[in-house]
Amino acid sequence: MLTSEPTPLPATLATRLIVEPRIRVRTSVLPAEDPERASAVCADSGVPLALLARHGATVRQTHRRANVVVIDVPAERQDALRTDLAAAGFDARPPKPVFPLLNESVPAQHVPAIWRAGFEGAGLRIAIVDTGADRHPDFAGRIALAQDFTEHGDVDDVGHGTHVAGIAAGAGAVYRGVAPKATLVIAKALAGDGGSEDAVLAAMSWASRQNVDVMNLSLGGPGDPKDPLAARPDVVQLARPGAGPARPQARPRRDRRRGHARGCLPLRRRRRERPRERARP
Template sequence: MKKQIFSGLVSFVLLFSIIPTIAEAQIQEERVIVYYKDKVEKTIIGKVKGKIKKEYKNVSAIAVTVPSTSIETLKKDPNVKLVEKDVLIKVNTQTADWGITRTAAQKAWNSGLTGKGIKVAIVDTGIAKHDDLMIAGGVSTVDYTSSYTDDNGHGTHVAGIVGAENNSIGIVGIAPDADVFAVKSLDQNGYGYLSDTIEAIDWSITNKMDIINLSFGTTTHSATLQQIVDKAYSQNILVVAAAGNNGTADGSIDTIEYPARYESVIAVAATDSADKRTSFSATGSTIEVSAPGEGILSLFLNNQYARMSGTSMAAPYVAGNLALLKQSNGTLSAKELRLKLQQGVVDLGAVGKDTWYGYGIIQAPVATSTTKEPTQSTEVRYNSKTALATNKSAYKIGEAVSLTVTSYDQNGKILAGANAQIVILEKFRVVKVFKGTTNSYGQFKVAYNTSRRNSLKGLYHVQAKTTKEGYNMSESVQRFKLR
């Protein structure tokens, strides 16, 4: 996790971790947030030769720039509750998706729950256009652009985990029909002032979002940030945040960051495919639930896909799961839905709530007959299975990589004529896509030809999925090395 400059910065570790940094010497002006006891009073700002940068609708505060010598004057004003540094937020990603299977999302979809009609705000670096995602709208709160398009990649990855479409390409999000909104509060380098994040949450409240995802964190408490997330929760909005990526090896220290530490926010820890706490995941008494957060395949810039790890990835699993819960229980309050989230987990670690996993790993809800949405068709759909295999685990550059996809039904019977897709990724880059149909043996075989001219040494990820009329889509992942 990188440190930043404390002219008001906060750093995000994957999940996002916000951390303040050291002030520069000889600062003539500073960005601060003035938090008032009651109503905003702007007169004092003019008296100290400050400039107002942002005003908010849902919290009694304004963001300003003032001469550094005037900060003490502001603090002494009887109407001012406190003056906070306008911290800068930074995201650092560590390095598909098995998480969909582990959270039982397909059972939710089969029961008619897809997040339809639920509004989820992704407060992050924005969201890039992608063939695998529909963006419902959004806003930019950063100074340098009015566009909410992602120019970093983190926000797009987070958004895909929530709402990538359930179509014939790429991946699928846990709530594929949710209305995903891009709320850009971080720039192309993953930095953004605290005031930009507060404005983003303020916008989310005003525009009546149902769920707000915050895949970032800071070790610095902010009264204004706490006030705005508390306001969101009081307005029946569920707020989800990454717990942090600064966990210790033995998990014995409370390392949960803000805003996940606040009572009004659902703090999310990260697990791996073996249902174990990831080594980086923060621990502490305010961990509420856990979710998949290691090696997660999701959307990326330039219509690509990428794997990332962190509590940044675990949080949107929970946000998407809450979209399913809200669709199924539309009359319940945010507090009641939060309780259902806690009750619907699979307990991990110590019995009951613990400091590593909270109540446990989330599980998608299944609609009852009274909550299931009517469909146009009564067709029965069956589950399918996809197997992906390579003829060996490591290859020399110049060799052909043999890949075989086999499609089965839920009873192990082969499925001929199924549509198959194989995607090969090297780090964040899609290097090859194969499409075809399974043969009479239920197989689709391809050879990926490597070359010294175009191939790089390292670890490659392969995703395969198959679909057939009357069956649900299934997928499998594999890896191989080029040396």
């Protein structure tokens, strides 16, 4: 149901900072995986640990591909630490909020024809980075691993991740996913109040270690054309208009034109094939 209220923001946005170091992050360390190693990687990247300690902050995780360090900091010290990091020449900001998005799967994909050709996903490992997934009979024996990165437990309290997993690999008698024989790897990065990009980064890092062939993220958040990750020349940007959340956000989307962003590869939505109108007698 749509409401007039803006989507609430996760509380963790006030207790974390994402820092872009001067030196490339050499490896990814997941939250709580190895705090000492995470601190060492942070220090090797040029972020001063003494400065973090003065504000009661600790290194939560590092991410090699995104080249960022995530810091846990008391909420009352977040602004002060951000100011001191900026004075030391580091870009630091709170994580961006992210929310689950649900897009419709249509018969235009011609998936049954692929099944008839003998391709049903056997041997594939698909990672679902979402709100988790229920142990539904349609996934029986095919959820290889599941991990929570939200600190809310691994239960899918939204249902979005279960739905997405069903689209990808459900094997029901009536409703089937695209790859009904694939193995699932579930990484919970969002909860009932959404999530934050640091949790998504941690979930992606973990999933990439599980020998997956495909990683799906049906989520989104506020856009920023100046985002350093989006501006990197080795990152391909894909965009389709009209894929925003159904729930109203705090600020309205300003522009839905396709392909107006520099360096972005626009996608065109395929329209449904409507049945032909019957000829009138």
